[in-house]
Amino acid sequence: MKILILTNSIVGLYKFRKELLYRFIENKYEVVVSSPNDDPKDYILNLKNNGIEYLETFVDRRGVNPLKDLKLLKNYLNMIKTQDPDYVLTYTIKPNIYGSLASKLLRKKYINNVTGLGTSLQQDSLLSKILKKMYKVSFSKSECIFFQNQVNMSFFIENKILFSDKQSIKLIPGSGVNLEVFYPRKKSLVDKKIRFLFIGRLMDEKGLKEYLECAKNIKEKNKNVEFQILGPFEEKKYKEIIKKLEEKNIVNYLGVSTDIREQVKEIDCIINPSWHEGMSNVLLESGAMKKFLIASEIPGCKEIVINNKTGLTFEVKNEKSLEEQILKYLKLDEVERENIIENCYSYIKNNFSREKVIEEYIKKIS
Incomplete structure (x- = not known):
């Protein structure tokens, strides 16, 4: 064959x-x-x-x-x-x-x-x-x-x-997630700063503009947060935009990673503001590492992030809606956050294993 x-x-x-x-x-x-x-x-x-x-x-x-x-x-x-x-x-x-x-x-x-x-x-x-x-x-x-x-x-x-x-x-459940590769790992950072992370190609359709606007607004009110960005520049205009925001200490660009587990391990919350997805691998992998998830309420995200149960969702392309959910996350106490994180981890583990996807292919070809 x-x-x-x-x-x-x-x-x-x-x-x-x-x-x-x-x-x-x-x-x-x-x-x-x-x-x-x-x-x-x-x-x-x-x-x-x-x-x-x-x-x-x-x-x-x-x-x-x-x-x-x-x-x-x-x-x-x-x-x-x-x-x-x-x-x-x-x-x-x-x-x-x-x-x-x-x-x-x-x-x-x-x-x-x-x-x-x-x-x-x-x-x-x-x-x-x-x-x-x-x-x-x-x-x-x-x-x-x-x-x-x-x-x-x-x-x-x-x-x-x-x-x-x-x-x-x-x-099928997207590409599924390899639970032997993506699993909970302890942070090495011990400060009290809350870190958010955007992972994806840097372009409009990934919701980067909305993420940057929220970072600017929230940093004005709360200095104890950090907005990180990880991924390649798909649209070159963002090189200059992000550079200026870095100079103002609004965002922190981490470059491109060959193993996102190292960056995800150190943050508190993943934000996926994408306009459209098949099934978000970023959310699956981060949820499997027991990180809090905030995502656009779109197909490919809302199957993973169920609002107030396995994370928080917001209206796509709506930076005000995203900002409200980020602020809501910041107001949650530790027990509330951990309950949602645990719900999300169990949900992903039971429904999005990569092995299920592999078996579907093998059955069709066999």
């Missing part, structure tokens, strides 16, 4: 799906991975050392240049012809569309994972209409389409991109 995996980021694949790849190897499958080379720390080498072949393919994640996308389709066609896999697995938007289309044209079996909708698909625009048609054509012969939340699945069905009675559709 030979499996070809197409994705737009080797980092995301390694961090969230390496256990699946290694299970394939254990099952004596031949595994080939194709992605852009965005490897900051030997992820590709680790895959190769475990018997996985790597092929570099450029994917313009956010671009809308049709010539580049046609080139990507041509690359996928050539790759699938050359590799001749039994199954093609695709993740993220462009590999899902063009990888599926190439597989369909070459009559190869393929399985898709919809990791999120993206802003373009949800807008009332010509681009949205084109994307829906492309998904419909590309997914029409899929062996199975995995969705990470119910709202995304319903969107595809309601917009007649998929037909639930004719196609194999399955809801």
Whole structure:
């Protein structure tokens, strides 16, 4: 059995799906991975050392240049012809569309994972209409389409991109969380400062603007808090914005991490103000480490963070709503915080194990 995996980021694949790849190897499958080379720390080498072949393919994640996308389709066609896999697995938007289309044209079996909708698909625009048609054509012969939340699945069905009675559709708990890797660890910092952390690509759609505005407002009223930021600059404008805020001691930029456990260990509360998610890995991993969670009330977050039970939620794109929940968190006493943290930990442990996701893939391919 030979499996070809197409994705737009080797980092995301390694961090969230390496256990699946290694299970394939254990099952004596031949595994080939194709992605852009965005490897900051030997992820590709680790895959190769475990018997996985790597092929570099450029994917313009956010671009809308049709010539580049046609080139990507041509690359996928050539790759699938050359590799001749039994199954093609695709993740993220462009590999899902063009990888599926190439597989369909070459009559190869393929399985898709919809990791999120993206802003373009949800807008009332010509681009949205084109994307829906492309998904419909590309997914029409899929062996199975995995969705990470119910709202995304319903969107595809309601917009007649998929037909639930004719196609194999399955809801899975995101990428799941490896509970042997992400577990509670003691802080080494012993001061009384309360630390908040934003983790993600630094861009508008991750809610960074709202996070920064709240940091400015709350720091004026409460000096005993620290707002941290961890992640790469997806939109370059934020380099100057964050630099100025650092100079005023409003935020603390931590750079990029190859192991977020080291940063998460030292903070009190994770804030995810994202506009859209498939299923938030940041929330799953941080909750498994017993950190308090505050998140946008959106699909992909609200399945994990149930307001006042497993964390606090706020209205997406609403910095005032986010600020109110941060202030509410600061007013909670230690017992109230710990109860919510424990509820969240148990909920994630019982419902979001990565092993469940792996088993779904193995069942489909077997």
